[in-house]
Amino acid sequence: MTGTAGGSGTSSPPDGPGGAAAAGRRPDRAVWTRVDGIQGSSLDLLNARIGRRHYAPHAHDEFAIGVCVDGLETMRYRGERLYSAAGSIVVIEPGEAHTGGPADQGGFAYLCLYPTAELVGAASGWDSGLPHFREPIVGDPGLAGRLRLAHRSLRLADDPLEGENRLLEVLGAIVRRHAVRVPQYETGPRGASGIARAVAARLSDELVGPPTLAEVAADLGLSRYQLLRAFRDSMGMPPYAWLAQHRVARARTLLDAGHRPAEAASLVGFADQAHLTRWFRRVLGVTPGAYRNSVQDRARRRPAS
Numbered sequence: 659m660t661g662t663a664g665g666s667g668t669s670s671p672p673d674g675p676g677g678a679a680a681a682g683r684r685p686d687r688a689v690w691t692r693v694d695g696i697q698g699s700s701l702d703l704l705n706a707r708i709g710r711r712h713y714a715p716h717a718h719d720e721f722a723i724g725v726c727v728d729g730l731e732t733m734r735y736r737g738e739r740l741y742s743a744a745g746s747i748v749v750i751e752p753g754e755a756h757t758g759g760p761a762d763q764g765g766f767a768y769l770c771l772y773p774t775a776e777l778v779g780a781a782s783g784w785d786s787g788l789p790h791f792r793e794p795i796v797g798d799p800g801l802a803g804r805l806r807l808a809h810r811s812l813r814l815a816d817d818p819l820e821g822e823n824r825l826l827e828v829l830g831a832i833v834r835r836h837a838v839r840v841p842q843y844e845t846g847p848r849g850a851s852g853i854a855r856a857v858a859a860r861l862s863d864e865l866v867g868p869p870t871l872a873e874v875a876a877d878l879g880l881s882r883y884q885l886l887r888a889f890r891d892s893m894g895m896p897p898y899a900w901l902a903q904h905r906v907a908r909a910r911t912l913l914d915a916g917h918r919p920a921e922a923a924s925l926v927g928f929a930d931q932a933h934l935t936r937w938f939r940r941v942l943g944v945t946p947g948a949y950r951n952s953v954q955d956r957a958r959r960r961p962a963s
């Protein structure tokens with residue numbers, strides 16, 4: 659297992675008259691780290707301080723499990739406005755739309771890791787069923803401390819075995835203490851989630867030249883209103899917002915592979931690099947250029963085999 663440094667950057671204006679320093683705030687900062695070799699796959703970590711920026715509605719393919727380490731965060735999740743204070747664990751399930759930002763002028767800082775559902779399920783030790791967290795904000799100071807230690811151990815990569823062990827132990831404890839088991843099942847194709855999956859698959863397949871809502875609705879035998887309502891109810895955001903954050907995810911993969919931001923923007927369907935940058939910051943908290951530079955730094959630092 660190897661640790662790799664990830665992207666970092668600021669998303670607030672440079673300090674100066676009327677800038678972050680004048681307001682007594684530190685610039686927003688998000689540092690991504692990718693750790694390889696966790697149960698045969700990669701794991702992304704995030705270390706961020708947010709002073710004023712708010713994340714746009716987005717969803718992850720993986721769990722997002724984090725701990726607030728300073729200040730107070732607010733977020734919208736499952737139709738509710740929630741608050742997470744220092745010491746709280748936050749668990750966002752895969753595919754669940756959410757936002758995030760500071761609850762007051764003091765801002766907040768947090769650590770987060772993004773394990774797959776398979777990894778979380780394996781760590782729980784359950785033979786079947788999926789872990790479901792009815793409450794996304796978990797008040798468990800002892801586990802919060804263990805989560806911070808696991809995050810730090812993985813990020814520093816001084817002892818890969820220790821990092822992996824700490825991760826699996828804390829994931830298992832979080833699931834056993836705070837999740838319930840739900841059966842795996844398929845939702846019918848005409849339900850809201852089935853409609854949303856069909857629309858998302860169509861948009862993903864036609865990423866650069868997406869169809870109009872009228873075209874998708876006609877192909878599904880729905881009105882545009884029915885399509886929009888079903889998609890929003892299931893995904894927590896309208897199709898255009900889902901498409902933008904999906905394009906960001908695809909652009910991130912291209913940046914990992916060495917493409918320049920302008921190339922990535924064109925290949926995933928953004929109008930230009932500036933359009934990509936706006937959405938990249940809103941979803942990941944860092945510019946595409948800063949993220950790509952960190953990927954290149956990571957490759958240069960990796961020892962030859």
